[in-house]
Amino acid sequence: MARPRKFVEADAERAARDTFHRKGFAGTSLSDLAEATGLGKGSLYNTFGSKEELYARAFHSYCDDAITNTAQILERSQPGLHGVLAYVERIVEETIEDPARPGCMIAKATSELGSTTPAVRGEAHRTLRAMEDALATHLSQARDNGELRPDSGDPEDLATLVLALTRGIEALGAAGYDADALLKIGPVLHQLVAAASKTP
Numbered sequence: 001m002a003r004p005r006k007f008v009e010a011d012a013e014r015a016a017r018d019t020f021h022r023k024g025f026a027g028t029s030l031s032d033l034a035e036a037t038g039l040g041k042g043s044l045y046n047t048f049g050s051k052e053e054l055y056a057r058a059f060h061s062y063c064d065d066a067i068t069n070t071a072q073i074l075e076r077s078q079p080g081l082h083g084v085l086a087y088v089e090r091i092v093e094e095t096i097e098d099p100a101r102p103g104c105m106i107a108k109a110t111s112e113l114g115s116t117t118p119a120v121r122g123e124a125h126r127t128l129r130a131m132e133d134a135l136a137t138h139l140s141q142a143r144d145n146g147e148l149r150p151d152s153g154d155p156e157d158l159a160t161l162v163l164a165l166t167r168g169i170e171a172l173g174a175a176g177y178d179a180d181a182l183l184k185i186g187p188v189l190h191q192l193v194a195a196a197s198k199t200p
Helices: 005-023 030-037 041-048 051-076 081-097 105-113 118-144 155-174 179-183 185-197
Strands: none
Touching: 005 030, 005 041, 005 051, 005 105, 030 041, 030 051, 041 051, 051 081, 051 105, 051 118, 081 118, 081 155, 081 179, 081 185, 105 118, 105 155, 118 155, 155 179, 155 185, 179 185
C-alpha cells in the first residue's frame, strides 16, 4: 500500500532540509535534492515548486524546531537560572558530541543569503527573538526569586548576551575548538552568575 502523500512529502522535505543544512543553498544542486529526497526533478517541482521555495520551507522548519528545542530544554529544567545554565550546557554538549555536525543553519543561512534575501533574514530574526524571549522569561524569574541582584541588568539584555554566547559556542565548535576548552564554558558561566548573585 502506498504511503499517504503528506508523509512522503514530509520525509522529502526533511531530507532536503538536511542537504541544504550541510551544503548551503548555493552548494545544493537539483541533482543533490533529487538524490536526497528520492524524487525526480519533475516531482520536486510539482511537490515543492522552485529550489527557492523548497529552501524557504526547509529553513522555516529548521527555525521552528530551534524554537521548540529551546523551549523544551528550558521547561525540563527548574525555573530561573537553572534553566538558562542548562540551556548553555546543552549547547556545549551538542557541539562536542558530534564535531562533524554541520553547525547552525540560521548562521549559515544569514551569512549566505541574509543580505540579499529579506525572507531569510526575517525568518532568522523571528527565530532568534523567540529564543531570546524564552531565555528572558527565565532570567526574569531569576531576578524575581532573588537568584540575580536587582541591579544585575535587564532580563532581555541578559537574554541577548546568553543567546550571543550560545551562537559563539556553535561557531567555535565549527572552527574545531578543542572539546576541553568548550567544556570550561559552563563552569566559568556558573562563576559569573554566582558573582552577579552576590550582594555588593
